[in-house]
Amino acid sequence: MPSDLSFHIREATDADLVGLEWEGEYSRYRHLYQKSMQDAKKGRRVLLVSEAAEKLIGQIFIQLNTIPADPLKLPATGYLYSFRVRPKYRNMGIGTSLVRRAEEKLRQLAFRRVLIGVAKENKGARRLYERLGYKIFAEDPGKWSFIDDQNSEHVVNEPTYIMEKILSGP
DSSP: OOTTOOOEEEEOOGGGTTGGGTTTTTGGGHHHHHHHHHHHHTTSEEEEEEEETTEEEEEEEEESSOOTTOSSOOSSEEEEEEEEEOGGGTTSSHHHHHHHHHHHHHHHTTOOEEEEEEETTOHHHHHHHHHTTOEEEEEEOOEEEEEOTTSOEEEEEOOEEEEEEEOOOO
């Protein structure tokens, strides 16, 4: 893959819901994506996608309030989640660009603090976040559940570090 790949980042639309499943690899999260899109329409979330050659190659979602694992629960805190870049497009600046665009969006909305969760075993993602100025703030047992596209419940146990970054002004 050339390092001069042309990609752009934009807010997701209803038309992107199928593309977020990455040809079925993430169809199990269909209901979560649909709920996130509904919340985005109500101003509770922002869904950003990275696109190249009319194909979604990355995504990051922003929850516009704090999360239960945040012991401080400060106002004006955004939470980044559902962040991924297709494997063949990694290490090309796409992930960095998605995180920076999410931070920019939060600044525009007058948010001054951002959190992101990273699985304790995901050392690569943790290095990326640290390079972007995030610091471990708290730990979370990472226990959550979801209903998949077949209407079966799944319970996830993924111990997580919650990382924090204080955003400067616009």
